[in-house]
Amino acid sequence: MSPDKKVLLPDMKAGCSLSSSITGKDVRLLKEKYPGVPVVSYVNTSAEVKAETDVCCTSANAVKIVKSLGVKKVIFLPDDYLAKYVASQTDVEIIAWKGICMVHDQFNEKEINDIRDKNPGIKIIAHPECPPEVINASDFAGSTSGMINYVKDNQPSKVMMVTECSMSDNIQVENPNVEFIKPCNLCPHMKRITLPKILDCLENETGEIIMDKNTIDKARLSVEKMVAIGR
Ligand code: SF4
Known part of the structure; x- marks a missing residue:
């Protein structure tokens, strides 16, 4: 979202069980299996997955985003439980993934x-x-x-x-x-981010996130679409 800024992560091992449950290749295979069905991805996904996504969502706006697409079927990734919750709140058929939040x-x-x-x-x-x-x-x-x-x-x-x-x-x-x-x-991942690690990161500028421009440009579109629907 801010390609001209330096982004630092205090602990490179701080991940998320939802994010690690799916790759960009998995999404491409799903799109091949269900051609034309839009992909909605939770924000707890990698930029690579967002780059294959039509529109992102948060837990707060997931139902609104899915309804806004005005279609009968949606691929909703990667949280299986959130997908079931969205399915219970809409008439849209949800194709889910098997990801879970370990917490x-x-x-x-x-x-x-x-x-x-x-x-x-x-x-x-x-x-x-x-x-x-x-x-x-x-x-x-x-x-x-x-x-x-x-x-x-x-x-x-x-x-x-x-x-x-x-x-x-x-x-x-x-x-x-x-x-x-x-x-x-x-959450063991969230707890990896400690004050001493933040201090080290700020003082020494360690843990910089470097991404290729193509992924940045593609991933940003799905986030911008979510923001536009929210307006
Ligand atoms: S609590 Fe931890 S594992 Fe669960 S969604 Fe948040 S970061 Fe991911």
Whole structure:
């Protein structure tokens, strides 16, 4: 998105299970198998995958983006659970991929029900990257921003956010009257980014991201299309 800027990554091993589940070649093969079917990819994908994508989406706008295409069938990549969530909210046939977020996949229905039994009156809100049975057992499903707004607007006395647990820490500061119950699932990739590594990166300009112009130009189109649909 900013090819004239220097972009540094504090730890080159900080990846994402969703992003590593699919390659540009996989997308090309899917397009061969389903000719003419538009490809919508979650932002947690590589630039190589975005370069093969018609339009990107976030968890907040995935349903809107899919509906906006006005077609009967969409290839939705790479999160299988988010694809199922989008399918449940639209009449569009979704061709999904087998990717999962290794953090959200750890939650299960029994854990949700146990927490509800132990905390009468609790509101349980889940990210759509969670398995469908977890979403069904929850009071609300929404993107990261959707969950933040739910807590701000409803001010429940007790809440559990079914997502990466650092998220609850951040929101707790802004909502001191809400008690957060936290079954903690941390993302090992996010936790690789530490303050000492950021300092080293800034002082020594290590970990620069270098990309070829062709991939940059192609990948940017799918992100720009998402932004245009959002306007
Ligand atoms: S929590 Fe970690 S694995 Fe899951 S989508 Fe985010 S970066 Fe990827």
